[in-house]
Amino acid sequence: MSALLEVRNVSRHFGGLKAIAECDFSVTEGHAHGIIGPNGAGKTTLFNLITGIYKPTAGEIVFAGERLDGLRPSRIALKGIGRTFQNIRLFKQLTVLENVRIAYDSQLRYSPLEALLTLPRMGRNEAESIAKSSALLEAFGLGALSDSLAGDLPYGLQRKLEIARAIALKPRLLLLDEPAAGLNSGETAALTEFLRWVRTEYKVTLLLIEHHMHLVMGLCDRITVLDFGQKIAEGTPEEIRGNKRVIEAYLGAEEE
Amino acid sequence: MGKVMDFLKKLGENRVILPVLLVVGFILTLAISQFAPLEQGLQSVLRELHLNTYVIALVGINVILCASLNLVNGYMGEFSVGHAGFMSLGAYASSIVTVKLLPDMPDALFFFPVIVGGVVAALAGFLLALLSFKTRGDYLAIITLAFLMIVKSALENIPYVGGPRGMLGIPKLTTLAWAFFWAVVTIWVLRNLLYSKFGRAIAAIREDEIAANSMGVRVREAKILAFSVSAFFAGVAGALFAHLLVFATPATFGIFTSTEILVMVYLGGIGSLAGSIIGAVVYTLLSNWLLPLGTWRMVIMPLILVLLMLFRPKGIMGFRELPWFLPKREARRKDS
Numbered sequence: 001m002s003a004l005l006e007v008r009n010v011s012r013h014f015g016g017l018k019a020i021a022e023c024d025f026s027v028t029e030g031h032a033h034g035i036i037g038p039n040g041a042g043k044t045t046l047f048n049l050i051t052g053i054y055k056p057t058a059g060e061i062v063f064a065g066e067r068l069d070g071l072r073p074s075r076i077a078l079k080g081i082g083r084t085f086q087n088i089r090l091f092k093q094l095t096v097l098e099n100v101r102i103a104y105d106s107q108l109r110y111s112p113l114e115a116l117l118t119l120p121r122m123g124r125n126e127a128e129s130i131a132k133s134s135a136l137l138e139a140f141g142l143g144a145l146s147d148s149l150a151g152d153l154p155y156g157l158q159r160k161l162e163i164a165r166a167i168a169l170k171p172r173l174l175l176l177d178e179p180a181a182g183l184n185s186g187e188t189a190a191l192t193e194f195l196r197w198v199r200t201e202y203k204v205t206l207l208l209i210e211h212h213m214h215l216v217m218g219l220c221d222r223i224t225v226l227d228f229g230q231k232i233a234e235g236t237p238e239e240i241r242g243n244k245r246v247i248e249a250y251l252g253a254e255e256e
Numbered sequence: 257m258g259k260v261m262d263f264l265k266k267l268g269e270n271r272v273i274l275p276v277l278l279v280v281g282f283i284l285t286l287a288i289s290q291f292a293p294l295e296q297g298l299q300s301v302l303r304e305l306h307l308n309t310y311v312i313a314l315v316g317i318n319v320i321l322c323a324s325l326n327l328v329n330g331y332m333g334e335f336s337v338g339h340a341g342f343m344s345l346g347a348y349a350s351s352i353v354t355v356k357l358l359p360d361m362p363d364a365l366f367f368f369p370v371i372v373g374g375v376v377a378a379l380a381g382f383l384l385a386l387l388s389f390k391t392r393g394d395y396l397a398i399i400t401l402a403f404l405m406i407v408k409s410a411l412e413n414i415p416y417v418g419g420p421r422g423m424l425g426i427p428k429l430t431t432l433a434w435a436f437f438w439a440v441v442t443i444w445v446l447r448n449l450l451y452s453k454f455g456r457a458i459a460a461i462r463e464d465e466i467a468a469n470s471m472g473v474r475v476r477e478a479k480i481l482a483f484s485v486s487a488f489f490a491g492v493a494g495a496l497f498a499h500l501l502v503f504a505t506p507a508t509f510g511i512f513t514s515t516e517i518l519v520m521v522y523l524g525g526i527g528s529l530a531g532s533i534i535g536a537v538v539y540t541l542l543s544n545w546l547l548p549l550g551t552w553r554m555v556i557m558p559l560i561l562v563l564l565m566l567f568r569p570k571g572i573m574g575f576r577e578l579p580w581f582l583p584k585r586e587a588r589r590k591d592s
């Protein structure tokens with residue numbers, strides 16, 4: 001299998017701080033790929049670089065053979081990269097269904113003029129968007145909550161909705177930033193199963209940041225470890241578990 | 257009480273009443289505009305209520321202004337104070353057509369200068385949208401204020417449109433029928449836009465621009481559309497207003513006019529078409545009845561805005577909609 005995403009020698013500086021330094025790794029299509037590392041290692045920054053929220057100071061990011069760096073975030077999303085956020089960013093005052101529809105909208109084909117005059121093609125597209133988005137919510141077990149405001153959902157369901165919304169984009173690559181944050185161990189186990197299901201059901205490659213080692217080790221085919229913006233190790237879960245530098249990085253982080 | 261609520265709910269869900277009201281309203285306003293005895297009859301009824309047909313036409317114009325500003329300030333969550341600037345461009349552009357270019361135009365073609373006014377304003381709205389890519393919130397509000405002042409001083413310095421004295425001798429072409437027609441067109445087009453992928457994009461930008469971007473929302477396209485459509489209808493309203501007042505001066509369209517539209521929006525309710533109509537109707541009538549207070553009106557009206565912001569920042573309808581204004585597919589979904 002080939003590399004779906006390649007991060008080539010990417011750096012990102014914030015003033016004097018090297019949040020990401022000459023980072024180099026690739027994600028194989030079909031894999032679940034984990035990113036771990038202590039707090040402040042640069043994991044979220046890496047996601048923001050891939051999705052275009054930040055521009056790299058140096059280096060290239062290639063997705064399915066195309067350069068991403070320099071593109072606007074919406075263009076990158078439309079190329080097939082969905083994401084969730086570490087501090088959930090739902091459209092809180094909109095309904096659960098609207099949240100999903102907004103992501104699904106990228107697949108609708110009608111022009112502003114057709115919308116302003118409500119021409120037939122627009123009506124057909126809209127009906128399709130309601131049906132498909134509702135079906136997606138059903139599949140995610142959120143169907144009964146379609147008309148609730150996203151901000152009113154309990155925390156765990158908000159995380160789930162954020163994943164549903166990202167899936168509505170029909171992405172090839174799904175970036176998850178700490179999907180298990182704030183969950184207890186039972187919920188984390190359920191999430192692991194759920195992510196397995198998402199992965200096969202929607203045929204999506206996963207790249208996920210996570211601190212819960214159970215989840216990462218159980219789910220991922222490959223793991224990249226970051227520390228102070230640099231890649232310090234990469235390998236299968238077994239290789240990472242026994243890696244001395246990784247253990248040091250984590251112990252070092254804990255002593256702080 | 258339960259029965260009353262049930263009845264109101266049924267009324268709200270009825271999809272026949274609104275079209276019937278619209279047809280009846282249009283026929284009535286057209287008849288009144290065509291037959292002088294009817295108009296005199298109406299005037300005498302209105303006089304009893306301390307109103308006149310001028311105020312009723314103004315209600316229509318204010319519905320257009322309020323709903324179109326709501327698109328940017330309510331649905332998109334920006335704070336534009338430049339709406340009177342777009343109005344002014346529409347007023348002047350349409351008056352140039354009716355006074356200078358086509359003075360012999362038949363009255364029935366009045367829609368044409370109005371559209372010209374709308375298009376000129378929309379072009380300015382497009383330019384403002386480009387500035388909104390980089391700036392949001394307070395800074396964008398200041399830019400819209402600057403825009404308002406630029407338009408005013410530009411018009412004051414162009415002799416062709418009369419300088420500070422403005423354009424005089426504008427024909428009185430705005431009838432009740434035209435005001436009603438354009439108000440309906442505005443609400444209809446805005447409804448179509450709001451319940452489309454572009455409307456959802458506008459709401460997503462309000463909620464969280466970064467998340468919207470990451471969900472593939474074409475943020476720039478949505479902003480251009482919101483600003484241009486909003487400005488278009490402000491221009492339409494300006495054109496109607498100039499042909500109701502029969503003159504247009506740079507001072508007619510100042511910060512006070514913008515403030516009045518803001519009061520209507522925040523009174524009726526942000527993010528609501530029904531709210532825009534309520535806000536425009538209540539404000540226009542109230543403002544007319546308070547006319548005898550003279551200058552005090554200029555104090556009371558902005559004071560209402562302050563009180564609203566403090567005690568009910570979302571207005572009467574705030575993000576709620578009368579089911580009449582939902583497209584059928586959305587209303588049907590909510591039933592099932």
Ligand SMILES: Nc1ncnc2c1ncn2[C@@H]1O[C@H](COP(=O)(O)OP(=O)(O)OP(=O)(O)O)[C@@H](O)[C@H]1O
Nearest residue numbers: 014017019037038039040041042043044045046086
């Ligand atoms: N916009 C920014 N401006 C300045 N510094 C930033 C910015 N974003 C991130 N940083 C810094 O970059 C470093 C990496 O932050 P990042 O959020 O990527 O860490 P992380 O690995 O996701 O940490 P955590 O596990 O706590 O989420 C931190 O020192 C952070 O303060």
Ligand SMILES: [Mg+2]
Nearest residue numbers: 043044045086
């Ligand atoms: Mg992080």
